[in-house]
Amino acid sequence: MNKRQFTLYSKKVLEHFRHPKNYGKMEKPNGVGKVGNIVCGDVMYLYIKVSKKRNGKEYIKDIKFQTYGCLAAIASSSILTELVKGKTLEEAIKIDRSQIVKKLGGLPPIKMHCSVLASDALLEAIYDYLNKHKKPIPKFLNERHKQIEKEKKEIKKRYKKWTKLEEKLKEKE
Amino acid sequence: MPKQIYLDYAATTPTDPEVLKTMMPYFKKEFGNPSSLHRFGQIALVAIDEARRKVAKFLNCQEDEIVFTGSATEANNLAIFGVTKALKKKGIKPHIITSKIEHHAVLHPFEESEKQGIEVSFIAPNKEGIIKLESVKKAIKENTVFVSLMYANNEIGTIQPIEEIGQFLAKINKERKQRIYFHTDAVQAINYLDCNIKELGVDLLTLSAHKIYGPKGVGALFIKKGTPIKPIIYGGGHEFGLRSGTENVAGIVGLGKAIELGEKYKNDIERIKKLRDKIIEKVLKIPNTRLNGLKEKRLPNNVNISISGVEGESLMIALDQQGIAVSTGSACSSRELKPSHVLLAIGLSPKEAHGSLRITLGRFTTEEEVDYFLKVLPNVVKRLREISPF
Ligand SMILES: Cc1ncc(COP(=O)(O)O)c(C=O)c1O
Ligand code: FES
16 A cells, blocks of 8 residues: 555645755846745745747746745645746736646645745746836736735734744844 | 654554553453443453552552543543632632643643633743743742643653652642642653652642553543542543543553553663664754753653754655654644744744654664664755755
């Protein structure tokens, strides 16, 4: 009998966890999305390199991630990079969490937020690219960006005591 | 298929084959109800009494001071709610004390008591995971009636000064108007520490069969004669009226045998301790790791480390994929997505708590298994650190 049948996770999730695609830091990305918070135990960095196709459309030429978090978070990041690589920005913006979950063959209910982390990281990276290059930002992306910023602040407030401790420890290092 | 290596003995232990053998007849031929007056019943009753004698001998108490329950969780609930209920009936407004590093089976009954209007104090441990007598002294008030402190912590393995606190309470009880009753959750201690209740100076003590190579779903509570206590489960009046419900005969027989076997395996403790020290030494060689909880005054079978840059649940499952079973105090692995209350109580930063790993050894752990774990761990950590932004 295969012991994997006894875990919460689908085969696909385990596969991506074991052999994640496109991980590591990217040299000179032109867009970076940083989401999550170490206090909650999950942090995701997503790096993109945007380039122009022959037809003039901008597309994601290269993508990499760095994730600290559970298996679902690592697998979501990995599959996201596969989903996004080569897509035009227009297409990439439309990728949402449900596609990630579907591609992964499902996630346990308690782990759904880990896939949100991945889709947010992508939106933030695209936002960062458009913003830095002074390009028009679609209304929906702007709103989501504001929402993510707000959530970040709320988490900081909620875990103030911890965050302070974390900073104190950092100073010592 | 990789080897299967179990290094999670603090979660539960396999039932020892000898224990299982002793239990078997009570599922089949000797299936009687101990309350029945016929032969079938009486054979079961004798078996329970025999188990009670073994537990009593081990704890150095009287047989009628042992109540069998359906788990250690239930025994803890009986101790906490049972004693406060009895005292409240006497018109006392009770204040009860416990620590911040207790198992949920003590913490949550205390939180519930608080909701029910009882005055409650939760003592903080020191950074090394020890509850100091001094902090117990500070928490005691005029109306304090009950103190519950675990003998050994299930996550970080730290051993609490129960005897010292027991002696102190006995001393002040002589002069106090309101006596303080002292309970210890000794679930993790039974196989490794001295559990003579006379020396510990406790009035109540909890133990569990499945942590000592017995079956799951059986616990026991020692209740010193004269301790005021009321049942929390009502019915046919089994177990001296304190725990109604037809006894789990086979399970209780298994608990008795497990206790007896534990004595036989006393000389195995040194071996386990050596394996533990080997793990601590080797694991701390991985950069950016720390041992959680004091190294001395620690259960001989417990290692708890924090590994920075990797999240505990990922680490645990990556090890599981290599056939190694351990546990973690990370938030991602818990039902509430909150990191271990014990690790936070001893002052770990969230980052350290998320990256914690608990390795607990036991009777069937071999040096080969430990070596395999030590070989696999650094590679898994390295791989996850490559993925991690920190
Ligand atoms: C210290 C401690 N107390 C209580 C329990 C609960 O024991 P049981 O599973 O028998 O309810 C455990 C086991 O998880 C434990 O480690
Ligand atoms: S990252 Fe914490 S639960 Fe997934």
